[in-house]
Amino acid sequence: MLGPKQEAQSALFYEFSIEDHVPQEHLLRSIDRFVDLSSIRPHLAEFYSHTGRPSIDPELLIRMLLVGYCLGIRSERRLCEEVHLNLAYRWFCRLDLADPVPNHSTFSKNRHGRFRESDLLRHLFETTVARCIADGLVSGQRFAADASLIEADANKQNSTPKEDWDTSAITPQDAPRAVREYLDVLDDAAFGAASEVEPKFTSHSDPASQWTAARKGPAFFAYSTNYLIDTDHSVIVDVEATRSIRQAEVGSVRKMLDRVKDIFDLHPERIIADTAYGSGPMLGWLVDRKIAPHIPVIDKAGRTDGTWSRADFEWGPENDQYVCLEGQSLKQFRRNYSDPNRGPDGKGVAKYRALKLMCQACPSKAKCCPNADFRSITREEHEDARQVARDIAKTKQYVISMRLRKKVEMLFAHLKRILGLGRLRLRGPCGANDEFLLAATAQNLRKLAKIFPAPQQTRKAL
Known part of the structure; x- marks a missing residue:
């Protein structure tokens, strides 16, 4: 049987609660438990005037921005429209049905002014990171x-x-x-x-x-x-x-x-x-701070013609020299110079050379330096740190790190x-x-909501 036609009927009074109309499994319910904006007003207090009209609550603006970035609403004009229409967004922003939504231009005014002057968004991000640390995620x-x-x-x-x-x-x-x-x-x-x-x-x-x-x-x-x-x-x-x-x-x-x-x-x-961070200065900076670099080394010392590369030579830090496979030494300086201009150049690169007479008589010259009179090797300032990274790359922990x-x-x-x-x-x-x-703040909040979902309320038996 065809039912009666549905028509909107106005009522004098409504009993309505936004809280009852936001689903328990909604993403914003889970996120809301980890949003702590109690420090925003004290953080911004000195950037507001003591006279004039009352301003829009900065907590409301931040909550609206979090809605936009957590749910992929890129336009602030559209964000204002969505908050105006969506009950879950209103609930998260602490807006009642009759409360007006701020104009989109308010975001630009605050962003270019007090938000950047106070570095508020950095403060908000660090507050979220602190919550992740407190909950044992870091x-x-x-x-x-x-x-x-x-x-x-x-x-x-x-x-x-x-x-x-x-x-x-x-x-x-x-x-x-x-x-x-x-x-x-x-x-x-x-x-x-x-x-x-x-x-x-x-x-x-x-x-x-x-x-x-x-x-x-x-x-x-x-x-x-x-x-x-x-x-x-x-x-x-x-x-x-x-x-x-x-x-x-x-x-x-x-x-x-x-x-x-x-x-x-x-x-x-x-x-x-990845390899982009494997330069010598970067690896040296990490090793100096006792941080193990699980990073592929940017290494251009390899050779493609089949001759010996720098890795085939043994480094002797106690004597400051390289030793080739034939047992001959390659040194940077073979005597002390009284003239400082002839000593180390201080440019962070050292060149180690073998004696010409030894190389000419060496039976392995064709495998070492077939097109040169003697063999030379360049050693960078941070070569020790580069070697630390090469040694780490041979471990099982490095394989795990590459997956991570x-x-x-x-x-x-x-x-x-x-x-x-x-x-x-x-x-x-x-x-x-x-x-x-x-x-990044939105991603951390979504991570918290995923790991610690909101508890589900049991339905009442009929």
């Missing part, structure tokens, strides 16, 4: 580091080739915010001072972004998000935004390791990374595919840093 024994390219909000059509780019022609007072931020980081090791090589193209809208073709496809403007994670439960312990070049990415790992040591007193037993390194890549895949951060929406180094911090 042991601090094994860290892994890597970087991933995130496309910037810029395109080649609005760019200038390097030969035509002139920073002296820019007037900071009239320049957009992203251009002023670019001028501020020209001497920053993570951006302008990372390399003396100028990019092929510079974007007008976001000049701090890097023109790169690292994906082996069409080049584009990008920033790099650098993660330092604890491999126990893939918790992100630090994040840093840099230019998309190797020097800046490697330098960010040093900065992050120092920062987690100062803030959380975490000093890892080992660091796991994939956890960082899985976080980057989650960042782009689930959270939707394949392209930045904000411009400039500060904008990239804000987005990376919020995304």
Whole structure:
């Protein structure tokens, strides 16, 4: 039988509770248990005026941003619409049915002002990391580091080739915010001072972004998000935004390791990374700090013509010499020089040479130096640290570390595919840093919610 037509009927009074209409298994219910914003208001107190109209609660703005980044809502305009319509979002943001939702422009005003002046998003991220440590998800024994390219909000059509780019022609007072931020980081090791090589193209809208073709496809403007994670439960312990070049990415790992040591007193037993971090200075920096580098070494000493490579020579640190397979020694200096200009050059590279007479009479010359009168070997300043990394690469722990390194890549895949951060929406180094911090905070909160799900309420028997 056909039922009556459904028609909306207005009532004078409604008895309604948002709490009853948010499912117990909803993601935001699990996340809400780990969101502690009690320190935000004291952290921002000095950045608000003591007079004027009352401002919008910063806790509300942060909760709305967390909703957006946890659920992949990239647009702040759309975020305001979703919070207005979705009961679960209203519940998480502590909004009742009649409470108004802030305008989208409020986010920009606070972000460019007091949020960045107080470094609030860094404070929020570190608060989440502290919660992960308190819940036993971070042991601090094994860290892994890597970087991933995130496309910037810029395109080649609005760019200038390097030969035509002139920073002296820019007037900071009239320049957009992203251009002023670019001028501020020209001497920053993570951006302008990372390399003396100028990019092929510079974007007008976001000049701090890097023109790169690292994906082996069409080049584009990008920033790099650098993660330092604890491999126990893939918790992100630090994040840093840099230019998309190797020097800046490697330098960010040093900065992050120092920062987690100062803030959380975490000093890892080992660091796991790919070959991009296997340079001599980086390995030497890690070994000096008693951190085992589980990193493939960047080594160009191998030979492809079948002759003996440097690895075939035995190093004698007590005599400061190499010994070849025939028992002959290769030394850096065979006598003391009174003239300092003829001694060590101090450039961090030493060359060890064999005697010409010995090499000419050696029966293995064809296998050692067939095209030279004598054999010479170059030894870098951090060769001892490089050898430490080579010895670690022969162990079973290294094999395990190479599997654990994939956890960082899985976080980057989650960042782009689930959270939707394949392209930045904000411009400039500060904008990239804000987005990376919020995304890493959302990933840690989702990790906490996954490991410690909300308890399910039992249904009442009928």
